[in-house]
Amino acid sequence: MDGIVIIGAGESGTRAAFALREAGYRRPVTLVGAEPHLPYERPPLSKPVGGMVQMTPICAREALEAAGISYLEGCSVSKLDAVAATVSLSDGRVLGYEKLLLATGARPRRLACPGAERALDFRTHADAEAIFANVAPGRRVAIIGAGLIGMELAAVLRGKDVAVSVIETAPKVLGRAVPARFADKLHARHAAEGVRFHLDRTVAAIGEDGVVLSDGSILPADLVVSAIGVVPEMTLAEASGLATANGILTDACLRTSAPNIFAAGDCAAVAQPGGGHIRHESWRNARMQAETAARNMAGAAETFASVPWFWSDQYDLGLQIAGRPQPAHQTVLRTTAEGELEFYLDDGRLVAVAGLGFGNSLAKHIKLAEMLIAASIRPEPAALADPGVNLKTLLKSARAA
Amino acid sequence: MTWITAGKLEDIEQEGAIRFDHGGRTYAIYRGPDDSVYCTAGLCTHEAIHLADGLVIDFEVECPKHSGAFDYRTGEALRLPACENLKTYPAEVVDGEVRVALG
Ligand SMILES: Cc1cc2nc3c(=O)[nH]c(=O)nc-3n(C[C@H](O)[C@H](O)[C@H](O)COP(=O)(O)OP(=O)(O)OC[C@H]3O[C@@H](n4cnc5c(N)ncnc54)[C@H](O)[C@@H]3O)c2cc1C
Ligand code: FES
Numbered sequence: 001m002d003g004i005v006i007i008g009a010g011e012s013g014t015r016a017a018f019a020l021r022e023a024g025y026r027r028p029v030t031l032v033g034a035e036p037h038l039p040y041e042r043p044p045l046s047k048p049v050g051g052m053v054q055m056t057p058i059c060a061r062e063a064l065e066a067a068g069i070s071y072l073e074g075c076s077v078s079k080l081d082a083v084a085a086t087v088s089l090s091d092g093r094v095l096g097y098e099k100l101l102l103a104t105g106a107r108p109r110r111l112a113c114p115g116a117e118r119a120l121d122f123r124t125h126a127d128a129e130a131i132f133a134n135v136a137p138g139r140r141v142a143i144i145g146a147g148l149i150g151m152e153l154a155a156v157l158r159g160k161d162v163a164v165s166v167i168e169t170a171p172k173v174l175g176r177a178v179p180a181r182f183a184d185k186l187h188a189r190h191a192a193e194g195v196r197f198h199l200d201r202t203v204a205a206i207g208e209d210g211v212v213l214s215d216g217s218i219l220p221a222d223l224v225v226s227a228i229g230v231v232p233e234m235t236l237a238e239a240s241g242l243a244t245a246n247g248i249l250t251d252a253c254l255r256t257s258a259p260n261i262f263a264a265g266d267c268a269a270v271a272q273p274g275g276g277h278i279r280h281e282s283w284r285n286a287r288m289q290a291e292t293a294a295r296n297m298a299g300a301a302e303t304f305a306s307v308p309w310f311w312s313d314q315y316d317l318g319l320q321i322a323g324r325p326q327p328a329h330q331t332v333l334r335t336t337a338e339g340e341l342e343f344y345l346d347d348g349r350l351v352a353v354a355g356l357g358f359g360n361s362l363a364k365h366i367k368l369a370e371m372l373i374a375a376s377i378r379p380e381p382a383a384l385a386d387p388g389v390n391l392k393t394l395l396k397s398a399r400a401a
Numbered sequence: 402m403t404w405i406t407a408g409k410l411e412d413i414e415q416e417g418a419i420r421f422d423h424g425g426r427t428y429a430i431y432r433g434p435d436d437s438v439y440c441t442a443g444l445c446t447h448e449a450i451h452l453a454d455g456l457v458i459d460f461e462v463e464c465p466k467h468s469g470a471f472d473y474r475t476g477e478a479l480r481l482p483a484c485e486n487l488k489t490y491p492a493e494v495v496d497g498e499v500r501v502a503l504g
Contacts, residue, residue, distance in 0.1 A: 056448070284468070287482075311466070363465030364456035392416065392458075 002027055004297055005087055005097040007077045009033025012265025012286035013103030014058045017069045019294035029069045030095060035124060036074035043283055045128040046152040047313050053128045080240040082258045099260045099297045102237055102248055106230035106266040106281060115206035119226035122149055134223050137161035142211045142221035144203055146173035148312045150227035151186060155314040158193045165219050167198045167211065179325045181342055182356045186314055193315065232267045232279060245269060247279035252303040254293040262297055264289035270304055282310035307370050318359050322370040323352025332384045341365055348378045371395055404500040418462060420453035423503060429453045430492060430499060431473045433460055439473050440492040440501040446478065446485035
């Protein structure tokens with residue numbers, strides 16, 4: 001069979017299609033996407049500008065045509081036969097492939113309580129339209145889950161003068177991905193903006209008038225949004241017998257347990273040098289894995305190595321995190337005019353950095369720290385803490401050494 | 402060509418950039434590692450993000466949002482997701498003052 005088929009036209013699948021051409025791959029490339037639009041960016045969905053839901057295409061239709069990528073829009077793959085090397089499409093067609101990329105992303109985790117079907121999800125452009133069509137000043141929205149998506153949505157809705165309640169099972173907000181210092185600061189900012197938090201509470205039921213909490217209290221709401229995280233979309237992979245766990249398992253080259261099938265982005269759990277598999281849910285990871293997978297499908301044998309990085313915008317604050325901060329790390333704080341940076345050292349080695357400040361003002365420091373992390377530097381904590389020491393100087397002296 | 406004074410050279414870090422707003426538009430002014438100065442449109446061509454917040458290394462500025470990169474001498478887009486070049490404007494230093502020609 002001829003050519004490469006990519007399942008999923010999100011951030012990862014779309015980037016992979018172009019990256020195949022950039023890597024010199026000349027045979028047919030088919031990009032199959034279930035959603036009825038040109039491939040689009042998800043991050044702007046929770047950061048609407050001027051009150052409008054943004055549709056930000058990843059690429060123009062002409063760019064797909066110019067690259068010779070056949071894009072099957074609004075078409076889903078219903079079956080993968082890894083032995084025959086074919087995929088069955090929702091329109092009845094069957095496509096053969098030489099190599100396949102699974103870039104199926106993730107889908108919202110569903111609540112299990114009575115009335116769960118009343119809660120809206122927040123993953124797609126259609127979800128965003130459904131949410132924003134239903135909000136107006138003075139309306140009450142209950143958001144279930146104080147993760148990044150729930151908190152970004154809360155910030156946007158406060159900007160529209162909507163009454164917002166956030167319900168979270170854990171005793172703290174943003175528990176999973178954000179270091180405590182910045183989670184606390186964001187929590188305080190949301191509280192100052194008028195968001196009402198109900199922490200350490202679970203949802204017992206969702207009724208017509210609102211949310212019933214585990215303590216019996218009722219939160220009146222005109223709209224309920226569920227933002228309790230995502231699960232990797234691996235239905236096809238599981239049904240076709242590929243190895244899966246918390247994601248489609250791949251080796252360090254992003255190859256699944258079938259040698260001609262690769263996986264990238266939110267759906268992929270990638271083997272780590274120290275053992276185990278890690279799955280990321282972030283924009284840059286989706287693109288970087290796509291690029292590595294594409295080059296490998298075109299004949300290279302690169303291992304995927306990249307410092308994980310993501311950002312989140314809430315109100316006028318920008319959060320950026322590179323690496324994976326852990327509670328056991330030694331922390332060093334740097335306070336600047338624009339905000340705060342926290343560095344994370346593991347046995348003296350810089351392994352992660354996080355920053356929270358006005359807009360994008362801390363971005364360049366995070367980027368430099370990321371370069372220091374990639375270079376396995378052991379900086380002096382005093383130099384990291386001192387805002388008078390330019391991180392660029394540390395990088396240059398490390399490179400010269 | 403009308404030259405406008407945009408600030409003092411000493412106010413821009415070496416291998417750094419500042420934002421300069423003029424006539425309802427926004428620009429970025431760069432000071433290279435050799436103290437040469439350059440001026441480009443202030444917003445990234447991918448999404449409208451101020452490039453002066455980005456990291457400058459050598460003659461390259463990296464966008465603070467998605468790491469697109471540009472050569473600020475020519476405006477050339479060097480790295481995805483930025484693919485459209487930046488507009489550039491003449492810039493010079495006279496007696497320690499940075500002047501730009503935005504016409
Ligand atoms: C509201 C929102 C805000 C976000 N903000 C940020 C942010 O600020 N910073 C950040 O780093 N990350 C952010 N993210 C996360 C980021 O968008 C994701 O990590 C990224 O989109 C993952 O890309 P992907 O291609 O792996 O998956 P997805 O973007 O989920 O794309 C997968 C695509 O595959 C399609 N698909 C699945 N199965 C099939 C099938 N069988 N047949 C055909 N098509 C199929 C799906 O319909 C989907 O379109 C945000 C996400 C959301 C939802
Ligand atoms: S806004 Fe500059 S690269 Fe995206």
